[in-house]
Amino acid sequence: MKPFQIFNTLSRTVEEFRPLDPPNVTLYSCGPTVYLPQHLGNMRAFLFVDVLKRALRLAGYRVRHAMNITDVGHMTSDEDAGEDKVEKTARAQGKSPREVADYYTGLFLHDIDLLGIERPDVLCRATDHIPDMIRLIQRILDNGYAYVRPSGVYFDVEKWRGPSRMGRLSRQSLDEQMAGQRLEHSPDKKSPHDFALWVLNQPHHLMQWDSPWGRGYPGWHIECSAMSMKYLGETIDIHTGGTDHIPVHHENEIAQSESATGRPFVRYFVHNAFLVEKPGVKISKSAGKFPLLGDLVSAGFHPLAFRLFCFGAKYRSELVFSDEAIAAAQKNFEYFAEFARTLGDSEARAVQDSAWAGEYRERFAEALNNDLNTPQALAVALELVGEAYRRGDRRIWNTLAEFDSVLGLDLAGLREAARSAEFPPEVARLIEQRRAARSNRNYKLADELRRRLEEMGYEVRDTRDSSSYVPKGV
Numbered sequence: 001m002k003p004f005q006i007f008n009t010l011s012r013t014v015e016e017f018r019p020l021d022p023p024n025v026t027l028y029s030c031g032p033t034v035y036l037p038q039h040l041g042n043m044r045a046f047l048f049v050d051v052l053k054r055a056l057r058l059a060g061y062r063v064r065h066a067m068n069i070t071d072v073g074h075m076t077s078d079e080d081a082g083e084d085k086v087e088k089t090a091r092a093q094g095k096s097p098r099e100v101a102d103y104y105t106g107l108f109l110h111d112i113d114l115l116g117i118e119r120p121d122v123l124c125r126a127t128d129h130i131p132d133m134i135r136l137i138q139r140i141l142d143n144g145y146a147y148v149r150p151s152g153v154y155f156d157v158e159k160w161r162g163p164s165r166m167g168r169l170s171r172q173s174l175d176e177q178m179a180g181q182r183l184e185h186s187p188d189k190k191s192p193h194d195f196a197l198w199v200l201n202q203p204h205h206l207m208q209w210d211s212p213w214g215r216g217y218p219g220w221h222i223e224c225s226a227m228s229m230k231y232l233g234e235t236i237d238i239h240t241g242g243t244d245h246i247p248v249h250h251e252n253e254i255a256q257s258e259s260a261t262g263r264p265f266v267r268y269f270v271h272n273a274f275l276v277e278k279p280g281v282k283i284s285k286s287a288g289k290f291p292l293l294g295d296l297v298s299a300g301f302h303p304l305a306f307r308l309f310c311f312g313a314k315y316r317s318e319l320v321f322s323d324e325a326i327a328a329a330q331k332n333f334e335y336f337a338e339f340a341r342t343l344g345d346s347e348a349r350a351v352q353d354s355a356w357a358g359e360y361r362e363r364f365a366e367a368l369n370n371d372l373n374t375p376q377a378l379a380v381a382l383e384l385v386g387e388a389y390r391r392g393d394r395r396i397w398n399t400l401a402e403f404d405s406v407l408g409l410d411l412a413g414l415r416e417a418a419r420s421a422e423f424p425p426e427v428a429r430l431i432e433q434r435r436a437a438r439s440n441r442n443y444k445l446a447d448e449l450r451r452r453l454e455e456m457g458y459e460v461r462d463t464r465d466s467s468s469y470v471p472k473g474v
Helices: 040-058 086-095 098-116 132-144 157-161 174-181 220-232 243-261 293-298 303-311 322-340 355-369 376-390 396-405 411-420 425-439 443-455
Strands: 005-008 012-015 024-029 062-069 123-127 146-149 152-155 195-200 217-218 236-242 264-274 275-278 458-462 468-470
Touching: 005 132, 005 264, 024 040, 024 220, 040 062, 040 098, 040 146, 040 236, 040 264, 040 275, 040 293, 040 355, 040 396, 062 220, 086 098, 098 293, 123 220, 132 146, 132 152, 132 195, 132 217, 132 220, 132 243, 152 243, 157 174, 195 220, 195 275, 217 220, 220 236, 220 243, 236 243, 243 264, 275 376, 293 303, 303 322, 303 376, 322 376, 322 396, 322 458, 322 468, 355 376, 355 396, 396 411, 425 443, 425 458, 425 468, 443 458
Parallel strands: 024 062, 024 236, 062 123, 236 264
Antiparallel strands: 005 012, 146 152, 152 195, 195 217, 458 468
């Protein structure tokens, strides 16, 4: 079988994945800035990381995953300009920055739980790691790649890049970067490209800490370098984030990290594309109104329908959001869920699956190993269930459970919930009567019993061989 391969933004090619210390993998992903709810575009990025982590485990790796929570220093512009996002919300809501950060962190965790996203091994808040950032900034200063001014400590970008002026990740020159970002030149900076490691002399900023250079607060970029090094080491295997992080945030992370350590910072940068409202127009908070997971749930969609919707697209391709696409994903979710709920005990407890299922297991793994080709993997999983129905042979539970370790639909939990459901005596009697009617091909009576069960608040879901009865709304 083909080894695990992934697109590395550093090389702009799909590469065979070779971790530093196999089978161990270190994975760092850019987490949320907790000043507003995370919209569905943000959630696509977190779902991508979850699927990547699960696929690596299926390929035999042990993954240690760290993710940051940004609760200070992320300005309304990624280039150090504007107002701190968390403080802006705090002032508007009349709360402290910590109250704002705690609330939106809790909301974020609630939503990722609904989406079946596994929580990282380490979830690290920026404000809990100020000493780590100060120590890293001092190392950069000691190596001559930063300088102190009255307004802050700045990274010397032109000295780091040298005569070529090219960014290793973005492949943009400083001149191209300046034209694209319209950088403003502060008189305190040697160059408009220099970015803040530590901000000084901002008396109205609500969050401040003592440092060797004066009281202030960290810049946005330094937190990811400091926290990834603390929990994963000075060189990490994989760093993920959205494609918007390539030209600024991740380019700056490389510069500040490698100038401090003299070692490669990241071996594989892996970036996901946007969720868009229409081609070329990403969903973003700056647009004002943005869709949330709660909106989908209120509209009657299951959260895991959005998970399958994202799973059905390549992570490097834009994904156009629409109610019709979510509805199609919900049908796929129900297709899997119904199979799990109606699976018999003997089929679920079989030590081995039917021999014909082995081909599907290989195809599923090969799809994921091929640059995380989730649409192909999803097609294989759907085909497996369809073939089980076609053959009248449902001994595929071990294979489907293996697929679900990446799909993340908790099919075992859905099956257990259906098996353990206790029905009121009258409902149980009608269910038994309907089972008998279907067995005797008395479909007129079966339809009448279905109607009565639906009037009592139960959804009846039939397959060719069995039925399930679920309280409406579950």
